[in-house]
Each structure stands twice: as C-alpha cells, then as structure tokens.
Amino acid sequence: MPEIQLENVTCGYPNQEVLHQVSLAVEPGKVLVLLGPNGSGKTTLLRALFQLISVQQGTILVEGQDVQRLSRREMAQKLALAPQLEMPQWPMTIEETVQLGRSAHRGWVQPFSGEDAEHVETALAQAGLTELRAKKITEISGGEWRRTLIARALVQQTKVLCLDEPTTGLDLKYQVEVLSLIRDLAHERELTVLLTIHDLNLASCFADQIVLLAGGEIAALGTAAEVLTEARLSEVYQTRVKVVPHPEYQTPLVVPLL
C-alpha cells in the first residue's frame, strides 16, 4: 500500500484553482521530489496534504486513511512538515524550537520524558545544530533557521516527512548533508519523504521518483532519467537546457544553455 496517495485531487484558493486532477502515490521508504516552475503548485500540493487548504475534488490518503478524517493530533503523529516560509517569531532557543516537535506525542501539559530528550538530541545532531542549540532563533542565519525547521520536523518521528524547499539558503555542504540524511532515513528506516526543490541536479541525485508539475498538472512522473529530458525541461521551464550523464553517477545532469 502506498504511504501517501492522491487520487484526482483538484484544489486551490478561493480565487484560483491551482491543482487539476492530480494523482500520485509515494511508496514507503521512498523519496519523491516535486519539481516545477514557480507557481506550478508544489507548495499548494503540500498544503492540501496537511489540510491547510481544502480539497475541492478527489481524495488524499495517508496509510490508506482519508486525511480529512484525521484529527490534528493524528495528523501530527503521521505527517511532519518543514515549511518554506515560516519566520522566527519569539526569541526561543534552537533547542526549545526543536522540542516543540515532540508535542504531538506528549501533549502540551505532560512533562518532557527521557525519550523525548533523546529524540531532540538526535535531531539536533542530524541537523548539525548541537553546538548552536542555545542560540536564539531571532539571532541565527537563514540556513541555521532552515536546519532548525528540519530538526523540528525530524523530531516528530513520523513515518512521512514533507519538506518545502529544504535546501534553500543552505550552503553546498549542508545541501548535500541534509539531502543525504533524508535519503538515508528513507532507505534505512522506511521514512517516506515528499519534498519540493528547484535544483534539478540535487533532485536528480537524491530522488527515487520525480513528479514534474506544470500549470497545476503532472507533466511527467518517474525516475530522474525518465523525467529530466532536454525536450521536456526546455518546454516546461521555457529555457534551453542540455542533459548530460553525471560524471560519477548514473543520473542525468542538467546544464542550462545561455
């Protein structure tokens, strides 16, 4: 059974329908990468999955259950999101922010357990934040904040992890570290990952499956080699590209032509 399944999903905003009849499935332990030009509907798809916007038609299933029937708490135990646009509001520390990710498991009033603390330690280390844990989130860099959001999602210990542009603002080392970590968690611990990204070459290296969105519809779905073709990318992104074999791996490398 797929961990996540969208069946003919149509959704959007009061003044604009964004996704039209989108169907896709993510198998357990796989990394599915959503690609597509600005405004193609990637974030809208994640918002629909998390019920932040309602689905006008179709269904979204998580572990075979309709998300519309799940309570907020059940959702938070099944799905974690590292959002794209959240801004740090209060002068909390990085550690306190990451601890918030445990609330779905212990509720707001129960004390923090040893198990909660262990998960926080692990997530801080995985996101490279152990040394920075005491820093106020209002006084950290954009990349440190991005890693804090990823750690807060990891600490939820859900089976499904969704990340909206997780590498934006990260330097090269952390782009590779974050995506390697997420891919390893998927392949070794059966975490199911759905992420959006603009870097076609990172998508090519790290995705098990790619969905290319264009104008709220699926333009292509498959492996990197199946989806990332010169003709399709040039058409969808309206710019010329060359696709060559990666010098080290069996994945396509996309080079823009000026």
Ligand SMILES: Nc1ncnc2c1ncn2[C@@H]1O[C@H](COP(=O)(O)OP(=O)(O)OP(=O)(O)O)[C@@H](O)[C@H]1O
């Ligand atoms: N809150 C909103 N209210 C109304 N329309 C919105 C809202 N958020 C996004 N849209 C519109 O929905 C469409 C899809 O936006 P979405 O954010 O899903 O695209 P995206 O593929 O994630 O883009 P990007 O790569 O720029 O982040 C766009 O035309 C956008 O203007």
